[in-house]
Amino acid sequence: xxxxIVDRNRHMNEVTDALAxxxxxxxxxxxxxxxxxxxxxxxxxxxxxRELRREVLDVPYAYVNCWKYYTRNAVLDQIxxxxxxxxxxxxxxxxxxxxxxxxxxxxxGVVILDEVDQLRETKVLYDLHDIPGLSWIGIxxxxxxxxxxxxxxxxxxxxxxxxxxxxTYGEDxxxxxxxxxxxxxxxxxxxxxxxxxxxxxxxxxxxxxAIAGLRVAARMASREGLAAIPGRLVEDAVADxxxxxxxxxxxxxxxxxxxxxxxxxxxxxxxxxxxxxRYQEAHDDPVTLRYLRENHLPKLxxxxxxxxxxxxxxxxYHLVGPEGSQTNPSPC
DNA sequence: CGTCCACGGGAATTGATGGACT
DNA sequence: AGTCCATCAATTCCCGTGGACG
Numbered sequence: 261x262x263x264x265i266v267d268r269n270r271h272m273n274e275v276t277d278a279l280a281x282x283x284x285x286x287x288x289x290x291x292x293x294x295x296x297x298x299x300x301x302x303x304x305x306x307x308x309x310r311e312l313r314r315e316v317l318d319v320p321y322a323y324v325n326c327w328k329y330y331t332r333n334a335v336l337d338q339i340x341x342x343x344x345x346x347x348x349x350x351x352x353x354x355x356x357x358x359x360x361x362x363x364x365x366x367x368x369g370v371v372i373l374d375e376v377d378q379l380r381e382t383k384v385l386y387d388l389h390d391i392p393g394l395s396w397i398g399i400x401x402x403x404x405x406x407x408x409x410x411x412x413x414x415x416x417x418x419x420x421x422x423x424x425x426x427x428t429y430g431e432d433x434x435x436x437x438x439x440x441x442x443x444x445x446x447x448x449x450x451x452x453x454x455x456x457x458x459x460x461x462x463x464x465x466x467x468x469x470a471i472a473g474l475r476v477a478a479r480m481a482s483r484e485g486l487a488a489i490p491g492r493l494v495e496d497a498v499a500d501x502x503x504x505x506x507x508x509x510x511x512x513x514x515x516x517x518x519x520x521x522x523x524x525x526x527x528x529x530x531x532x533x534x535x536x537x538r539y540q541e542a543h544d545d546p547v548t549l550r551y552l553r554e555n556h557l558p559k560l561x562x563x564x565x566x567x568x569x570x571x572x573x574x575x576x577y578h579l580v581g582p583e584g585s586q587t588n589p590s591p592c
Numbered sequence: 593c594g595t596c597c598a599c600g601g602g603a604a605t606t607g608a609t610g611g612a613c614t
Numbered sequence: 615a616g617t618c619c620a621t622c623a624a625t626t627c628c629c630g631t632g633g634a635c636g
Contacts, residue, residue, distance in 0.1 A: 331622085331623070333621085333622060333623080334622095334623090353620075353621050353622080354621085354622085356621095531597080531598095532597075532598065533596090533597070533598085547624095547625070547626085548625070548626055548627080549598095550599095550600085550625085550626070550627080550628095551624085551625060551626070553598080553599075553600080554600080554625095555624095555625095572597095572633090572634055572635080573596065573597050573598075573633065573634045573635070574596085574597055574598070574634095575597085575598070
């Protein structure tokens with residue numbers, strides 16, 4: 261993790277400003293970071309908190325990924341664990357968790373809510389607001405998603421003083437990011453500036469993807485016994501990196517999601533009803549359509565494994581990704 | 593219109609688990 | 615130790631809404 265974050269000074273300053281009141285012992289301003297993936301939102305949020313903790317020792321903080329912990333209870337549970345570390349019996353009631361956090365928190369504290377737009381129960385934002393001293397940094401892809409979901413009662417009580425927009429990284433910035441990584445991880449001359457630039461260009465502003473590409477390229481080169489990364493590996497490396505990420509995602513799917521995925525692998529472009537019918541045959545313990553719609557389908561979409569095309573009254577589901585993807589028959 | 597499709601709110605059910613009560 | 619109660623997450627059931635289409 262590089263210390264000065266490439267090209268994010270302005271963003272860093274805004275978040276730092278939002279947190280500034282903590283240095284005087286007050287509650288910080290809530291702030292909200294949004295922008296596409298791989299542009300450094302999470303990195304900036306964490307760095308800002310780290311910097312704050314350097315100034316004001318022991319400011320309690322917690323990091324919660326709302327994609328993973330999406331219920332009110334799960335979020336609060338996670339916070340109570342991280343904020344003070346004290347273990348609480350699992351499955352404590354929400355109100356007890358809140359009391360617990362209130363009791364443990366003396367003075368200001370910060371919570372980073374990553375992927376806030378994935379929260380199912382936005383009420384939790386209100387809960388947090390109700391805890392003296394606590395403030396949050398919300399992270400999401402698009403601003404509208406969060407605001408649309410909050411109901412009025414909540415919106416009117418919670419103020420978000422800072423909204424920080426992250427734009428896509430340009431090629432230069434990505435190249436610079438890669439260059440630092442390469443220098444620190446691979447030595448001073450392992451990679452040509454030119455090669456880095458090509459990796460950057462292929463990863464469309466997504467730093468995470470670019471870094472993965474660099475890693476794969478380095479691995480390929482060292483496997484060939486080379487000290488530097490030759491340009492000819494770039495295309496393959498980036499494609500491989502994408503495939504790797506994808507494969508990893510697929511391996512994490514549960515049986516329902518996998519069944520859906522496999523149905524689509526056989527027959528692409530089904531509408532919801534058809535997809536559900538096929539899924540029911542493919543899975544020996546199928547869940548309801550309602551539930552699929554609420555959970556598994558959005559999940560697959562979020563993982564960027566499927567693509568949904570609006571086709572008049574219905575929706576067509578497609579697999580996303582490199583054509584000619586080999587179906588990997590290895591059972592896990 | 594009537595129908596098909598999809599969406600999503602909300603109530604109800606089930607099962608696990610921890611705590612209180614006896 | 616045994617019983618009962620509360621809470622939570624996961625899941626299902628029921629259903630009104632709304633767009634598109636013939």
